[in-house]
Amino acid sequence: METPAPASPARRTVTNGQRTGRPYDHSSDALILANTLDLLVERGYERVTLDEVAARTGKAKTTLYRRWATKEDLVIAAIRAAGRPPEADRLPDLGSLRANLLAVVDSPWLGGPQRRLSIFAGLASATQVSERLADVIRSEVTEPYVEVYRRLLHRSIDDGETTAHFAASTDLLAEVIPAMSTHRLSTSREPVQRDFFVSVVDDVVLAALGMTTR
Amino acid sequence: METPAPASPARRTVTNGQRTGRPYDHSSDALILANTLDLLVERGYERVTLDEVAARTGKAKTTLYRRWATKEDLVIAAIRAAGRPPEADRLPDLGSLRANLLAVVDSPWLGGPQRRLSIFAGLASATQVSERLADVIRSEVTEPYVEVYRRLLHRSIDDGETTAHFAASTDLLAEVIPAMSTHRLSTSREPVQRDFFVSVVDDVVLAALGMTTR
DNA sequence: GACTTGCGCTACCGCAAAGTAGCGTAAGTC
DNA sequence: GACTTACGCTACTTTGCGGTAGCGCAAGTC
Structure with a gap:
């Protein structure tokens, strides 16, 4: 706030x-x-x-x-x-890209991952109302949020860490898509899977928000 | 139609x-x-x-x-x-999970990947209008679409193909997140990246649609 | 205590958009 | 040709909601 x-x-x-x-x-x-x-x-x-x-x-x-x-x-x-999402530069480096990304996912911004996603859905309709509103949503929500992930990722790429990291954690994806069929994030799921899932979800929903067709 | x-x-x-x-x-x-x-x-x-x-x-x-x-x-x-998305059982097996998934992505349903995503955004607002409308969207759009991917994936898991496949193609993810900052799918991007990106996008947006908070 | 401005309230205006009524006419069936 | 029903049109009713007016009162400053 x-x-x-x-x-x-x-x-x-x-x-x-x-x-x-x-x-x-x-x-x-x-x-x-x-x-x-x-x-x-x-x-x-x-x-x-x-x-x-x-x-x-x-x-x-x-x-x-x-x-x-x-x-x-x-x-x-x-x-x-x-409020705004945490800024990449101010976040402590937790040692791995993965840990850093998950820290953003679990940040209390917009009430945490669950509620954040609900809010995104609500904002989706608002982007169709006026240019001005759409711009605010983009500049206050979409852009800064994507920016955090982007920055963390670029930092990791520069360090040469990235590829190995992703290769190591992507077996999860095999679980992610079937899990989605529940259409609820609240169902039980192993914590690591959940986290990774939500991070992808958040990001992509934002991309969709930015993609209004006006 | x-x-x-x-x-x-x-x-x-x-x-x-x-x-x-x-x-x-x-x-x-x-x-x-x-x-x-x-x-x-x-x-x-x-x-x-x-x-x-x-x-x-x-x-x-x-x-x-x-x-x-x-x-x-x-x-x-x-x-x-x-109309409805293609049904998994009727799709020809293209030999790899990846190829099968991409076939769904590129299917002309809802005007192909680009327009499909726009339609999802439009539907997001509609899910907030009434239970009845939300139910129709879920049963006619969300569920069947996720179901295709889920079926294809499960089939591949049963064949023991999956893990190896995903591990092989996930370097892409390192490019996907930064690419999203453009907030446009229309910008130039290598085709394989685009396809994989859109597939994730579609799926996840659908999950969000199913997640209304009413 | 005089003055100023916010608060809550009730009533109201204006407008857009869902939905209707009724008419003259078009396009069918018998 | 008689009959029936859809079409296009214009005009209308209704409703919801954004936004306003004005009043009596509360809470401040000087």
Whole structure:
């Protein structure tokens, strides 16, 4: 979670310099944005209604509009507030490419691998709404996430580690595809397989997100 | 393309047995359904309007409603009319698992690999609309498609071929992830890499489609 | 205490899009 | 030719939802 941006107040009457009067109560912004993201995941962009966001949060709809000018702005803020994936350069080197990749997979970003995948599905619909929204998703979610993996991989290639590594771990693929037929990640599966599976999944779903046909 | 189902006429006045009067002109059903699918891909379910489907097809909106009772019915028909992936049992054995998998990848189902992926993206939003629609997508698209790969793979495992095969071809993975950063499949890439990439992509996107959180 | 501005509420506007009604006409069956 | 039903058209109703107006009150600053 990040601070919800200067809230770009929808239309604030500008009193020069100093502000008086009752201040914004930003204590519940995080809750609003979290609920927005939840709804986005459950229903997709078009079926998110601000009435429902307001109801869930216990805020008045008008309050939402005091902070974000449009629904699109609110959703963008929610996406931004979800934070960004870890940066490759700041991650400790765990000794092997594989370990480094798995660390990213298991990072708590977007609630961890399970929920992350759900969010991707929700975002897929949002990319069809507007260029602006699609751009935000790309620049805030897709690109940075793929970038981590790419960086880790390139680093490993430069070290000459890569090929051997992949050759060693790819028997897993033989299990991955049949496992997919369950269509659930929650079913029991050996941990290593799961991890590798999710990493591929995440990446590829992102690629699909970037591939809207507009 | 399949015959567009008995069209389950929205509400037909039942004259017993024999029908007289001007018959339905089903010659353009395929066109209607194709345009519906196109729009679904371009815009996502919510932004498909029947006015636009009608306009594109050159038919009157009321004509659409004479054939499909609701928008949802029309979209379902469009998905059904898109046909099903090839069945594993009917595919010729090309000698290696890899060749068999690639044959599926390159099958013309849903317009071939490129367009197929776009359609998946469009369907992702539709899975959030209703249980019924989600079920159709799962049973008509997701399940059968994953099933092909699964069957081919299992067959290969039973033959003892699998592990060796995958080990031999997985250096590709080292290229796949960085290549994804382009977020386009249309960029130039060596054919074998592309094929393998797309096969993974297709499969995994499908898994994501099956994973709606409703 | 005077002033300012956010909050919650209720009511409302505007618009897009699903779905319908009814008409004149086309294309069939008997 | 009489009859029936689809087609295209225009106009309409309904609904949901984004977004706004204005009020009484809360929570701050001076």
